[in-house]
Amino acid sequence: MNERRVLAPFARRRLEIVEARAVGAYRLLAAADPEGPTPQPGQFYMLAAAERWGAGEDERPWLPRAFSFLRARRRAEMVLEFLLEAVGPGTARLAELGPGDCIHVLGPLGVGFSPPDPWQRAVLCGGGIGVVPLAGWEGELEHPTTLLGFRDAEHAPAATLFADPRVATDDGSVGHHGLVTDLLTREIDQRTVVYACGPPPMLEAVRALCGEREVPAQLALETGMACGYGACFGCAVATREGYVRLCLEGPVMDARTLEAVR
Amino acid sequence: MNERRVLAPFARRRLEIVEARAVGAYRLLAAADPEGPTPQPGQFYMLAAAERWGAGEDERPWLPRAFSFLRARRRAEMVLEFLLEAVGPGTARLAELGPGDCIHVLGPLGVGFSPPDPWQRAVLCGGGIGVVPLAGWEGELEHPTTLLGFRDAEHAPAATLFADPRVATDDGSVGHHGLVTDLLTREIDQRTVVYACGPPPMLEAVRALCGEREVPAQLALETGMACGYGACFGCAVATREGYVRLCLEGPVMDARTLEAVR
């Protein structure tokens, strides 16, 4: 399944930010990547601000941070879009960048989603910032069902990045009042394949649900990463066969290989 | 001589930059200091950018940096002016600040210049960035002689910060072609008191010259500092009586107490 792993050029690239804007509570950054290959949805990049990456809380950030790409737009040259949620010093620093600022980018890394079989219907299920890797994937699928869950109306605007999403919010301010997995339960059957990304409890619910109903599911997981290319062994995720490096064997994992998502 | 040591408020103050501009190759920063006391010329402050102090070369800067004040202007509120030469990560970071950015400031610290006796004529002798502490002092003296030395025409514009300076440049591009100490030699006699600041070889020449001619001289020295208020013992300077902490007993030192300036 080599198309799932588009190889990364063997060097960080210094890319210029061409667009930076808020999407609800999230921040969208677009960087021109003229030399980079077109990534497979689900793959990720290691990002760092080219200047002043550090000196935040506890002198951090210092290591690069992992981000799924949102979309890879090809016009005259390729533009990579990222969507960030500022949760700590690394994401905070990236969120303050604007057009003209530069970032170091390594990637695409890891393996992306693999396409449904012709007879399968794709159901995309994203929660919070976990909707990111699904955006590019939606565009490559025929008539997918897209289900997105958000905390509240502040975060729900990320749904505008999708073609035809159904939305749930925890507080009911937008769409279904409840969990996105409520919507998912009603959508899956023996002919669906689920593509999911979101917070661990959501992914665990998806895994359990799909496991029970014997529906194939590809889960894009997250974990702390230092390198992104298999060098540090820091991104271990427990599978039924022991630990694997998520940056190398994932971030998209077949749900059946996992005993649980933590 | 208590007027030489204006006490510092016991806290760093977060001050806003109100002006930032180039003065030749140097950078002038002005910060509003509404609560701070009026310092004595020759005293200094410990400065750090309030944001992103770090993450430069070798993850530096991290400690605050010592700066003489250039002038303390009192209008509606006090404005402290600093003049910087970007020589490393700390000065580079400060030099990139603009109006609205904030700095942490501790001071005034150390002891400043003490006034001439009524029968004495003040001769100010500054070299390079060492002209800084003399600017404020010139304004408090009656008819001082001001001698300033610079590398070249790029640096000589700092002379515009003085009322009536005579300038020497190493390359002869402005004023006297040669050392500022050439000018000093002709200016001193038994009735002068010299106030000098500049690179160590210049100060050593001033010390030797004034020592030989028995002319009193006050030298504003520099050394690496971590704290600025006597806490670290890092700013040791050798005097005839052993090491002293420059931040506490200086930075202005009576030339006679020194065996040499290194």
Next chain:
Amino acid sequence: MIEFCGIPLAHPIVNGSGTFDAIAARRAFGDELLEHFPFAAFVSKTVTVAPRGGNPPPRLWEAPAGLINSIGLPNKGLDGYLAQDLPQLAELPVPLVVNVMGFTREEVAALVDAFAGRPEVAALELNVSCPNVETGLIMGADRTETARLLERVRPLTAKPLIVKLTPNTTDVGAVAAAAQSAGADAVSLVNTLRGTALHPRGDGTPWLGGRTGGVSGPAIRAVALAQVAEVAARTSLPIVGMGGVQSGRHARDLLQAGATLVGVGTESFRDPLAGARIAGELASLASARTREIAANRA
């Protein structure tokens, strides 16, 4: 109010020896220092029997997230300290801990003896990070050395004896245990990590006048936390934990790892009120946590 070796303290934050000079700070800041004294107790810089000028400059090197110092323990010597410093330090609004160091056991004994009868002194801290000139071993890196030192000085005073351990050792827990068996009342750690830097001009000469120095600051925080936890697991002594503390969160971590007090060192160079700020942050964290636990119970 908390208690440390029988000494009541307003909060758990003290200074690291040699990183705050209350006498100098009073000259720079005036009596405002006394009104807002940042530490719950004041630990003075290491005193030796003979006066010392300290190492030749440069004495400082800024390292990534830290500092290398090679100060060389300048001090007025025992007599100078007693005559000039002690009266001034007695005016501080907090208890005084005197840090002492000797190059032989007898020197340490002389120092302990000299302070034993001084009511101004609440406790003594023994800096054992230097070689015993008689054995060549770093006193605090070797448990036998440490034990023999404590056995020698313990009978000399009823005041609390705090042993300041060096982190440059294979097994700091063993040294702490030896100190406890031999009568120490508390331990403090970490002192600086041995480190050095070369001159940036690139000719291979050491930057520091003293050639090597000690690393402090955030760079050593993870090491400090591990060593405090190791010592807490091996002794029941109260611990003064320090190393790279910059915030209430860092102080809390050390307390949770087993410390009773937390020392703030290098951070005071960046912010002279760091001690007070950290004490305040720690108090807010503690009350937030109390509320959280109460809420979880309810």
Next chain:
Amino acid sequence: MIEFCGIPLAHPIVNGSGTFDAIAARRAFGDELLEHFPFAAFVSKTVTVAPRGGNPPPRLWEAPAGLINSIGLPNKGLDGYLAQDLPQLAELPVPLVVNVMGFTREEVAALVDAFAGRPEVAALELNVSCPNVETGLIMGADRTETARLLERVRPLTAKPLIVKLTPNTTDVGAVAAAAQSAGADAVSLVNTLRGTALHPRGDGTPWLGGRTGGVSGPAIRAVALAQVAEVAARTSLPIVGMGGVQSGRHARDLLQAGATLVGVGTESFRDPLAGARIAGELASLASARTREIAANRA
């Protein structure tokens, strides 16, 4: 071209064991990795006799100017390494150094013996930062342990034996000297400094699945430089110096302190081509210095 223990190398920069996985990197970057291989020799991650899964996550904590890791030496074990990894690593365009660790001297002997006859292997590095389960002592923190280990394994191979020293010791120079007397061909240092971090939620539990970990990166550079200088002063062995190297200047400092090669570890996580960049910077610094010296003579 330089030489290290008889092995010709294109430049003095190698990787630190466990900080670059050439097999994984080839999967991520393809054959471009081989065309631009960043290191003059490749040091593979520690191999143990039995396969190991490694420590439970989280395994990483970002520290000020550094990283704490608690990876726990996951590896396929000797048989898995020989069968799966060695053939792939033999395809690299540079000499291969195999890093091994055992929990007893006999385990180390078995590992050395297994590689002794392998032509793909240019040298062996002994990771002695773990406890000898028989004595409870960290092999590399104790000179007697180190010497006895070397005496056991030295006769088993003619290949260069590099002892990777631990920095968590009182006197690294003494350990290095013991390694030399007992037949080591070289030493490498520093391994990571013992350190830990607590969970940010503030309940005092350790963050790392393995509870404590090892600190690497710029935070430990000053310590590494001091230890390399100490070892250089005590032995005549070639030294692989490492710890926090991020630039040619840092590499030059270690070489000037006495190292023959320089290892790049954590910096590769930030920049996979760090090794090549640093080698280039080092070469420019060296030629700038040559020009400067020539100019001064003229």
